[in-house]
Amino acid sequence: xxxxxxxxxxxxxxxxxxxxxxxxxxxxxxxxxxxxxxxxxxxxxxxxxxxxxxxxxxxxxxxxxxxxxxxxxxxxxxxxxxxxxxxxxxxxxxxxxxxxxxxxxxxxxxxxxxxxxxxxxxxxxxxxxxxxxxxxxxxxxxxxxxxxxxxxxxxxxxxxxxxxxxxxxxxxxxxxxxxxxxxxxxxxxxxxxxxxxxxxxxxxxxxxxxxxxxxxxxxxxxxxxxxxxxxxxxxxxxxxxxxxxxxxxxxxxxxxxxxxxxxxxxxxxxxxxxxxxxxxxxxxxxxxxxxxxxxxxxxxxxxxxxxxxxxxxxxxxxxxxxxxxxxxxxxxxxxxxxxx
Amino acid sequence: xxxxxxxxxxxxxxxxxxxxxxxxxxxxxxxxxxxxxxxxxxxxxxxxxxxxxxxxxxxxxxxxxxxxxxxxxxxxxxxxxxxxxxxxxxxxxxxxxxxxxxxxxxxxxxxxxxxxxxxxxxxxxxxxxxxxxxxxxxxxxxxxxxxxxxxxxxxxxxxxxxxxxxxxxxxxxxxxxxxxxxxxxxxxxxxxxxxxxxxxxxxxxxxxxxxxxxxxxxxxxxxxxxxxxxxxxxxxxxxxxxxxxxxxxxxxxxxxxxxxxxxxxxxxxxxxxxxxxxxxxxxxxxxxxxxxxxxxxxxxxxxxxxxxxxxxxxxxxxxxxxxxxxxxxxxxxxxxxxxx
DNA sequence: GACGGGAATCGAATCGATTCGATTGCGATT
DNA sequence: AATCGCAATCGAATCGATTCGATTCCCGTC
Numbered sequence: 110x111x112x113x114x115x116x117x118x119x120x121x122x123x124x125x126x127x128x129x130x131x132x133x134x135x136x137x138x139x140x141x142x143x144x145x146x147x148x149x150x151x152x153x154x155x156x157x158x159x160x161x162x163x164x165x166x167x168x169x170x171x172x173x174x175x176x177x178x179x180x181x182x183x184x185x186x187x188x189x190x191x192x193x194x195x196x197x198x199x200x201x202x203x204x205x206x207x208x209x210x211x212x213x214x215x216x217x218x219x220x221x222x223x224x225x226x227x228x229x230x231x232x233x234x235x236x237x238x239x240x241x242x243x244x245x246x247x248x249x250x251x252x253x254x255x256x257x258x259x260x261x262x263x264x265x266x267x268x269x270x271x272x273x274x275x276x277x278x279x280x281x282x283x284x285x286x287x288x289x290x291x292x293x294x295x296x297x298x299x300x301x302x303x304x305x306x307x308x309x310x311x312x313x314x315x316x317x318x319x320x321x322x323x324x325x326x327x328x329x330x331x332x333x334x335x336x337x338x339x340x341x342x343x344x345x346x347x348x349x350x351x352x353x354x355x356x357x358x359x360x361x362x363x364x365x366x367x368x369x370x371x372x373x374x375x376x377x378x379x380x381x382x383x384x385x386x387x388x389x390x391x392x393x394x395x396x397x398x399x400x401x402x403x404x405x406x407x408x409x410x411x412x413x414x415x416x417x418x419x420x421x422x423x424x425x426x427x428x429x430x431x432x433x434x435x436x437x438x439x440x441x442x443x444x445x446x447x448x449x
Numbered sequence: 450x451x452x453x454x455x456x457x458x459x460x461x462x463x464x465x466x467x468x469x470x471x472x473x474x475x476x477x478x479x480x481x482x483x484x485x486x487x488x489x490x491x492x493x494x495x496x497x498x499x500x501x502x503x504x505x506x507x508x509x510x511x512x513x514x515x516x517x518x519x520x521x522x523x524x525x526x527x528x529x530x531x532x533x534x535x536x537x538x539x540x541x542x543x544x545x546x547x548x549x550x551x552x553x554x555x556x557x558x559x560x561x562x563x564x565x566x567x568x569x570x571x572x573x574x575x576x577x578x579x580x581x582x583x584x585x586x587x588x589x590x591x592x593x594x595x596x597x598x599x600x601x602x603x604x605x606x607x608x609x610x611x612x613x614x615x616x617x618x619x620x621x622x623x624x625x626x627x628x629x630x631x632x633x634x635x636x637x638x639x640x641x642x643x644x645x646x647x648x649x650x651x652x653x654x655x656x657x658x659x660x661x662x663x664x665x666x667x668x669x670x671x672x673x674x675x676x677x678x679x680x681x682x683x684x685x686x687x688x689x690x691x692x693x694x695x696x697x698x699x700x701x702x703x704x705x706x707x708x709x710x711x712x713x714x715x716x717x718x719x720x721x722x723x724x725x726x727x728x729x730x731x732x733x734x735x736x737x738x739x740x741x742x743x744x745x746x747x748x749x750x751x752x753x754x755x756x757x758x759x760x761x762x763x764x765x766x767x768x769x770x771x772x773x774x775x776x777x778x779x780x781x782x783x784x785x786x787x788x789x
Numbered sequence: 790g791a792c793g794g795g796a797a798t799c800g801a802a803t804c805g806a807t808t809c810g811a812t813t814g815c816g817a818t819t
Numbered sequence: 820a821a822t823c824g825c826a827a828t829c830g831a832a833t834c835g836a837t838t839c840g841a842t843t844c845c846c847g848t849c
Contacts, residue, residue, distance in 0.1 A: 119829065462838085794846095
């Protein structure tokens with residue numbers, strides 16, 4: 110114990126933490142001695158064991174880091190969380206829920222967890238954390254008992270957006286969805302996939318759109334990126350012959366996908382919105398779409414993160430914050446118009 | 450101790466960790482008992498105290514989370530780090546070195562640290578970590594004893610890039626630099642700022658350019674973003690009257706800044722590269738620059754992250770990996786041309 | 790049949806703090 | 820002068836595992 114240096118044992122703890130009464134004299138003596146012995150305050154590991162607090166908040170991503178970080182919504186959410194947590198407390202521990210990553214969720218040191226998306230894959234981890242009394246907050250995704258939820262009106266918003274497309278007069282419409290499960294590859298959207306889907310956001314947005322277009326079909330993108338949107342767009346627009354009719358509108362489940370779809374359309378010589386209406390979802394201001402102003406549902410991403418951060422803070426303080434709900438607003442851009 | 454359930458005490462540890470010999474019978478008995486008692490393996494905090502390992506790698510950012518995440522280079526580096534660390538081990542703990550954040554660097558639980566940029570602000574934290582025997586790796590930035598360095602040939606690369614501009618015939622050139630210190634606002638570049646600069650990357654790139662243009666002046670951007678580049682570009686191009694001559698080329702210290710400068714130029718009615726040559730730095734493929742192919746120095750960002758990740762792994766295993774050096778390659782795009 | 794070797798198990802020490810109750814000492818109160 | 824109260828300090832218990840050395844037990848060998 111580097112602390113004996115001065116004189117005492119447990120008094121040093123008081124000198125460093127400032128909790129408890131201590132004379133100014135000993136305090137200084139202890140700090141000076143610590144300085145000479147190059148002791149820089151308590152060991153974080155021991156401290157966290159004794160106190161049961163580490164100051165770390167775990168953030169569980171659904172994707173590989175690189176994919177998550179390329180998504181402007183995820184970044185905005187992370188920023189919102191960190192805004193509310195502040196730097197002082199500790200930090201955000203990035204974890205992923207992919208495959209074996211689960212083990213690290215169960216063996217890592219943190220006080221509270223925020224899930225960015227919440228799928229059945231997490232069932233066991235959630236049980237573990239519940240048993241350990243670790244507060245949990247899920248931003249979107251499936252509901253679990255004991256997990257505070259920060260939600261978005263994905264379904265209703267998707268309906269409103271589809272209704273807008275419908276009102277413009279479109280009847281041949283296709284959808285490009287976000288990944289529906291752990292499989293990350295471009296596929297035609299089948300009812301089997303829908304039935305087995307585990308990604309709540311994609312399902313909700315699809316269900317919302319199908320309120321307006323009950324038989325809505327299309328493609329499942331490999332990821333939420335402009336390139337994956339491009340690939341899906343090519344398929345959706347370049348379809349086979351026969352009785353097939355090229356859709357006059359495409360509903361993309363994210364702005365990144367929408368941007369890719371627009372690129373695909375233009376590469377096929379189609380004009381947006383003249384020959385094709387494209388709508389997105391998210392309201393992420395994506396650079397590189399200079400010529401267009403995307404019609405999309407704008408979601409309050411940073412606010413979601415902030416709400417999650419606040420909830421974590423309250424939960425750690427022993428409070429019982431309520432679930433949070435956010436709503437999207439329709440942004441009418443220049444990428445939607447009546448069919449030719 | 451939930452473990453007594455079965456029978457023993459320390460044997461349970463063996464049952465869970467798999468280290469040591471144990472009969473298949475007791476092992477199963479213990480695991481079954483644990484399951485019934487809803488015991489899900491050892492407490493991470495206690496485990497990390499005893500073992501002196503938590504599996505967490507601290508990543509120290511220089512900026513607020515939101516700024517760091519908007520920078521494609523930072524993201525690529527983070528991805529590289531996480532690729533090498535793998536999910537299994539634990540996770541990346543995001544910390545910031547801004548202001549008071551230091552305290553959290555010193556009190557957070559982690560086994561090794563990676564600095565994304567390394568400024569004098571970190572001096573004390575580095576001393577603390579050195580004393581605690583925590584391996585450190587710095588990606589660019591100032592050199593510190595005991596901190597393994599992953600470096601880029603910023604200076605030489607900047608010289609090569611400036612030489613390219615010079616060879617094209619440009620003599621009236623301005624620079625738009627990255628932030629030079631903790632001050633985050635747009636300012637004219639003065640020698641006072643240069644003398645007091647703490648951000649190694651900016652200084653190196655400036656010094657490199659000044660090998661070719663000794664008196665190179667310009668503006669210091671508030672951050673590395675397209676918007677900040679736009680603001681700086683407007684100032685650099687819209688300058689006062691008198692003996693002032695509009696530069697025929699602008700050297701931006703990052704691609705994001707360069708994109709902003711191009712936007713500024715076009716908003717002033719200037720053509721790139723007809724009326725103005727713009728070069729960047731980084732080689733980040735930035736969407737939204739569809740019409741241009743930026744001339745820039747391409748750096749191996751993901752590779753830097755990977756190297757840092759590998760170094761961390763080796764250091765934690767007790768090895769002594771060498772410093773790493775990376776070099777940039779000039780990409781000749783369509784934004785540089787001889788002056789009119 | 791005694792002994793050596795190895796596997797399975799247990800007890801106790803340890804990791805480095807925090808915390809709570811107990812003790813000491815000193816000045817004020819009556 | 821005895822008592823009370825309060826501030827400062829200390830000892831010991833605790834947080835929940837891992838680890839090391841010791842002990843037991845069983846089997847094969849000479």
